[in-house]
Amino acid sequence: MGSIKETKKWYFIFLAIWTLIADIPFLFMFFTSIKTQTELLMGNTWQVPKQPTIGNYSTVIQGSFFTYLKNSVIAVSISVILILIVSSMAAYVFARMKFALNNLLYSIIIAGMAIPIHVTLIPIYVLTNKMKLYDTIFALIGPYVALSLPMSIFILTEFMREIPVELEEAAKIDGCSMFRLYSDILLPLSRPALITVGIYNGTYLWNEFVFALVLTSSPQKRTLPLGIWDFQARYGSDIPAIMAFLTLSLLPMLIAYILGQDKIIKGMMAGAVKG
């Protein structure tokens, strides 16, 4: 018995060391964010700030932080709503309707999951310019929704196939239309899968960088990841202010994580579970 306790002590020590590796960067980020420039340059970087200041946070807030945050919220929420509507409609057809092209179309869309998005970057940039959408929120929403569809349709179709058909058959006899079957029966029953798809795409798009980098240019239209990028380019030497920006930008995800830990983790893993 004693030996198992002994080994568990070693497990604990190893995990404690890993905690340091995983989390010390966050402590460094936060402590630096409440230091003054002078204290950072004079003292040891790993030291706890002696006279904490919130001055760096007011520098960040007086900048464009909230504009970036607002753009992120708008772009991500509109995208996620559209993704849920469009992919659940398609999934309903693929899971329930019998027609000649069903398997072929479904296979083509699922193959889209394997496409490296970078191959679409230059053509989408050209297209966005042609559609006069460059440097608008709408420039992002189109590709965000479209590129998320294959995975979302896949998850929702597989889920809907598992839902028993009896309910729909009863409703059909009562003369329910295809739209009512979808909106009143299939959608409510698919809630768990819709939440997973929403979180998966929400967290992914919240951090999306390369399309926002290519399709927008002015701070008034850029999302939070680009805000970080622009801010560090402009304030390159003011490290405490940059760390304050990073800390603030982590907060929304941190709050979401604290509120729905299990759901968030499950959503983040959704992309991987396809096996």
Add this chain to the structure above:
Amino acid sequence: MQRDRTSKFAQNIGIFLFLAPALILIGIYIIWPIIMSFNLSMFEWDGVSPQKIYIGLKNWKDLLHDSIFWHALGNNIKFIFLSIIIEMPIAILIAVLLDRGGKKFDVFKSLFYLPMLMSSVAIGVLFKYIYDPSFGLLSGILSFLHLDFLNQDWLGDPNVAFYSVVAVICWQYIPFYMIFFIAALSNIPHELYEAAKIDGATQGQYFWKIELPLLSPSIKTACILSLIGSLKYFDLIYVMTEGGPSNATELMATYMYKNAFASFKMGYGSTIASAMFIIITTAGVLAYFATKKNEG
């Protein structure tokens, strides 16, 4: 009969209306761009002027002789192996220890997930300052441990930069694979442990005889994910080094971006993108069949 036919017709219209938004979006933003990318690879074009100059396969011939592209592909391949060799064992080890610790170790899980909540851009910017040789966290820790002689220009030295960046990416992705393996371990039936316990198995035997073999399908899946991810990686490297110094951290995606959007060589950028498409799709298909074959 008549009624049947009209309802069949109504159903077909319904199917069409339900599928149309998805098919239109996928057509515009996925299928058309792939075709367009291969098409643009035949042109010399700066992305701005109305005139595109048709040059046939010249871009592709240039690509074959472009040593930076091959160097970038080499970096991608090095990156695949390093991330699999570093990430998988650590992620498996932590997952196994957490699984054995039971509920008491749950607090560790939350602490380990934190890197997953941060965007690649934020991580890249943060580590740029952690790596700073004069006031970064790393140099601070090294001098605290009296190991100053180890301190160097982590991102500025071409011989070191690639490994510095890979270390950060491993830090970022280990929590992801860790959760992946925790989920797989929770599916192992507990009777197996009980049986092994009765047979007097040691902790090591648990690992080699039960946990590792039962994890192997998940390990294969994780390796494929890592392989594909490493081939198209972009964000963090671009933020930390932009592919430099002197192409030391260049990957295919950063090289494609620089050609298309910094040098305005849209045609050549499209050639690199199309080559990435061919390489990644081939690698994905091969990896998929390689693992399927083993299972069958």
